[in-house]
Structures are given as C-alpha cells and as structure tokens.
Amino acid sequence: MSTGLRTARTARSWSQERLVREIEQYARRHVTDVASTGSLRVYVSEWENGKRAISDRYATILRRLLGITDTELRSSPPKTISTPATADGYDELLNRIDAAGSVSESVVKTFNDQTELLRTMDRQMGSAGLVDQMQGHLAALEDTLNFAVLPTARRPVALALAGASTLAAWQAIDSGAIERAWRHYELAKRAARDAEAPMYLAHAMAEQAYVLCAAGRPALGVELVRDAQRTLADAGSPRLRAWLHATEAELCAHAGMPDDCRRALEAAEAIIPATPEDRDPDMLSIFLNASHLTRWRGNVLALLGDDEALTSLYGALEVMDSTFIRAQAGLYSDLAQAHLARAEYDEANSHLRQARLLANRTGSVRYRRRIEQLSARL
Structure with a gap:
C-alpha cells in the first residue's frame, strides 16, 4: 500500500480525481504520454491500495507534483542493485x-x-x-x-x-x-x-524550532531559539542576531508569551543594520533588512491580535519584492489574520483569496493549511 502517496495527496486537500487532472496537466506541459483518464483513475486507486506498483515513470511525475522524495512516495525504498567490491574495498x-x-x-x-x-x-x-x-x-x-x-x-x-x-x-x-x-x-x-561555524549552527537550530512549533510545541521551540542565541553569543553578524530575535518573537507569539514576544521584537529592531541591503554577506541564507523586519513585525503582531499589525503589514506590502512569491502568500495571510482580529471579514476574505492564489502557485502546503484555518473563521 502506498500510504506515502495518499498522505501527500491529502496534505494538499486533493481528491483522487484532482490528482488525475494534475497528472494530465503535467503530461501536457511536458509533452509526455500518460494513460487515459479512466485508466489513471484506476491507477491512482490501485497505487494507494497496494494493488499496483508505481512505475518509475509515474513516480517521477508524482514526486514533482507532490514535492516528496521517492522514499516518501513508495511504501518502501526502491531496491538498488549492489556492485561487488574489488580488492576488499581498499x-x-x-x-x-x-x-x-x-x-x-x-x-x-x-x-x-x-x-x-x-x-x-x-x-x-x-x-x-x-x-x-x-x-x-x-x-x-x-x-x-x-x-x-x-x-x-x-x-x-x-x-x-x-x-x-x-x-x-x-x-x-x-x-x-x-x-x-x-x-x-x-x-x-x-x-x-x-x-x-557557530553562525551556521545557530541558524539551523533556530529554523528547526519551526518544526517544533508546527508539531504543537512552540514553547520548546522558544527554548531552542534561545539556545541558538547562546550558541552564537557575540560571534554572529548584526543581521543574523536580529533574525534570531525576530524568530524568537514569532515563536513566543505562538507560545502565548506576549511580553517576551515584544521584548524580542524590540531587540531585533535595535540591531538590524540601517542599510537597504537584505543579504547577509557572512550568512547567505539570511535575507533581512528594515523593510523585511517591518513585515515580520506585522506577522507577529497579527498573531497577538494587536491593532498595530495592519500598519506594519500594509507598509511591507508597498515595498515587497515581487520575486518572493511564497513570502507574498504569507503577507496576505497575515493581513487576513489582522483583519479577522478586527472582525473586518470582507477585507480578510479579499486577502485570503490573493493568498490562496499565490500558495497554489508555489504548491505551499504550509500556507494552504494556514489559509484553510483562517478561512474557517470567516
């Protein structure tokens, strides 16, 4: 049974019929042959129920559509052909x-x-x-x-x-x-x-805290971020340290720690470089300047239900880099959340529609889930 296929499909809220359509659209875009619609319906059902093995050709299509690895797609890792060692391997x-x-x-x-x-x-x-x-x-x-x-x-x-x-x-x-x-x-x-490399270690630790938050342990995530800050100490660049404080603020908001959240935001704002450059030359994974931090502040304040969130978020929307497609989905989601906190349902619904379009464009499961949660409050 391919539980991986079913799990990935349902994570996107796709029906089996939707998956069939996506396979057909992929085939048209890439000029490749697939089975008829009726046969694909049978294949999907049989793949998920263990009655048919997923061929390598269809596995390639499914991995690209669903954003999963081959091991995650199949019920067991694909078999590999071993080659004999020579000269005892030395x-x-x-x-x-x-x-x-x-x-x-x-x-x-x-x-x-x-x-x-x-x-x-x-x-x-x-x-x-x-x-x-x-x-x-x-x-x-x-x-x-x-x-x-x-x-x-x-x-x-x-x-x-x-x-x-x-x-x-x-x-x-x-x-x-x-x-x-x-x-x-x-x-x-x-x-x-x-x-x-303490900068790289602290960055990985702090990002890993988001996994804990998504798993329902935001307080543990806060502790991990703070441990990352202790690991970095004064060795990191101001931009990375500001990023760590902003991450702490977001995790504190999720953990229901509003005072700690605001203190962390103030710490981030106090040390973010004043220059417009957003790329940290010492840590290329970090994109952060004052404008980005304004958007992040709006995100955090929206989580707290603070009225000031809208000012930050609309300011960030005016200067948003159009190439950050997924980040735009997050920004529109933040705006929807901020308007929902004020019971402004028409505005919230308008932003959610835009967020949904962008999330679908990038295939973001994370933002689709958030959009669904916010939509349920309308």
Missing part, C-alpha cells in the same frame, strides 16, 4: 579519499552556486518540483564530505552542506514533510559543527 576507498581531498575552490563554488540556484527557483516557483534536484545535491555534498580527511578539505564542503541542508529543510517544511525537515536540520547542525 582501492575504491582510497580513490574516493583522493578525489575528496583534491576538491578545489571552484568545485565548492559550483556546489554553492547550485544551492543558490535552487534557492532562487524555490523562492519564485515553490519547492514541490525541486525535490529530486535537492536530494541529489545533498547526496553529492554529503558523499564528498564523508571522504574528505583533513580539515582544510572538510571545512568548505561542510559549510556548503550546512547551507544546502537548511534550504532543503525549509523546503520540506513548506511541503508538509516534517520528518524530512527535521532530519535535514540535524544534518545541517552536524555539518556546521564539523566546519566549526
């Missing part, structure tokens, strides 16, 4: 060690460039269609690190792996794959420790 081992030891700066730059490309595609189009690419990217990085012996070879690869793993984890959160997200964050933390 020759192969030494070849791998030699190859990892000779990784040049240009190769590491290629790894980081690929992470950046995946980050840009995720920001503009969503993560659902990137699962295979991201899994392959992480596997290549982890494989290189596993066979790098000396610190001079390990550290740059470990840094690249830490950055890529946190991106993969955030994409997994957005796809509703919480266990995968947790494992990616654990990989990111191990890589950051290997690289002796």
Whole structure:
C-alpha cells in the first residue's frame, strides 16, 4: 500500500480525481504520454491500495507534483542493485579519499552556486518540483564530505552542506514533510559543527524550532531559539542576531508569551543594520533588512491580535519584492489574520483569496493549511 502517496495527496486537500487532472496537466506541459483518464483513475486507486506498483515513470511525475522524495512516495525504498567490491574495498576507498581531498575552490563554488540556484527557483516557483534536484545535491555534498580527511578539505564542503541542508529543510517544511525537515536540520547542525561555524549552527537550530512549533510545541521551540542565541553569543553578524530575535518573537507569539514576544521584537529592531541591503554577506541564507523586519513585525503582531499589525503589514506590502512569491502568500495571510482580529471579514476574505492564489502557485502546503484555518473563521 502506498500510504506515502495518499498522505501527500491529502496534505494538499486533493481528491483522487484532482490528482488525475494534475497528472494530465503535467503530461501536457511536458509533452509526455500518460494513460487515459479512466485508466489513471484506476491507477491512482490501485497505487494507494497496494494493488499496483508505481512505475518509475509515474513516480517521477508524482514526486514533482507532490514535492516528496521517492522514499516518501513508495511504501518502501526502491531496491538498488549492489556492485561487488574489488580488492576488499581498499582501492575504491582510497580513490574516493583522493578525489575528496583534491576538491578545489571552484568545485565548492559550483556546489554553492547550485544551492543558490535552487534557492532562487524555490523562492519564485515553490519547492514541490525541486525535490529530486535537492536530494541529489545533498547526496553529492554529503558523499564528498564523508571522504574528505583533513580539515582544510572538510571545512568548505561542510559549510556548503550546512547551507544546502537548511534550504532543503525549509523546503520540506513548506511541503508538509516534517520528518524530512527535521532530519535535514540535524544534518545541517552536524555539518556546521564539523566546519566549526557557530553562525551556521545557530541558524539551523533556530529554523528547526519551526518544526517544533508546527508539531504543537512552540514553547520548546522558544527554548531552542534561545539556545541558538547562546550558541552564537557575540560571534554572529548584526543581521543574523536580529533574525534570531525576530524568530524568537514569532515563536513566543505562538507560545502565548506576549511580553517576551515584544521584548524580542524590540531587540531585533535595535540591531538590524540601517542599510537597504537584505543579504547577509557572512550568512547567505539570511535575507533581512528594515523593510523585511517591518513585515515580520506585522506577522507577529497579527498573531497577538494587536491593532498595530495592519500598519506594519500594509507598509511591507508597498515595498515587497515581487520575486518572493511564497513570502507574498504569507503577507496576505497575515493581513487576513489582522483583519479577522478586527472582525473586518470582507477585507480578510479579499486577502485570503490573493493568498490562496499565490500558495497554489508555489504548491505551499504550509500556507494552504494556514489559509484553510483562517478561512474557517470567516
């Protein structure tokens, strides 16, 4: 039985009929052949009930549509063909060690460039269609690190792996794959420790707190963020420290800690750099400037039901980068929540419609769930 297919389908609130339509639309966009509508209906039912194995061709389509890995899609991992070891494995081992030891700066730059490309595609189009690419990217990085012996070879690869793993984890959160997200964050933390990089470690720890929040343990998430701040101490850039305070504020809002929440917001606003640049040169995963923080402040105040949320959110809407598609879905969701707190249902409904369009465009399970929760209050 393919419980993974059923779980991913229901996470998107798709019926089996909707999944059939999505498969057909994918086939038309990519000029590929699939079975007839009637046959696809039978296939989907049989896949989910264990009466038919998912072929590799359909598995590729389903992974891209649903944003899941092959292991998550199938009831058991696909079988692999093992190859016999030669010379008791020592020759192969030494070849791998030699190859990892000779990784040049240009190769590491290629790894980081690929992470950046995946980050840009995720920001503009969503993560659902990137699962295979991201899994392959992480596997290549982890494989290189596993066979790098000396610190001079390990550290740059470990840094690249830490950055890529946190991106993969955030994409997994957005796809509703919480266990995968947790494992990616654990990989990111191990890589950051290997690289002796407290900024990367603190970032991974704080983002991992969102998994705890989504699982219903926001107070534990607050403690994890604060532990990340202690881990960083004064070693991080002002932008990263502001990001950590803003993360703490958001988690405190979810945990019902309004006073702590406001103190954390004030701390973030006190140290955010005044320049318009949003990218942290020391931590490329961080996008944060005063405008972004204004939007974040509105999000947090909306969670608290504070009337000041609307001022921050509408101000952020005016300067929002149009390429941050998923972030726009979040901003419109925040506006809807703020208007709901004021019983302004027409305005809330208007923003929810816009949020739903953008969330559907990126395939964001995380925002779709939030939109459904807010819609239930109308």
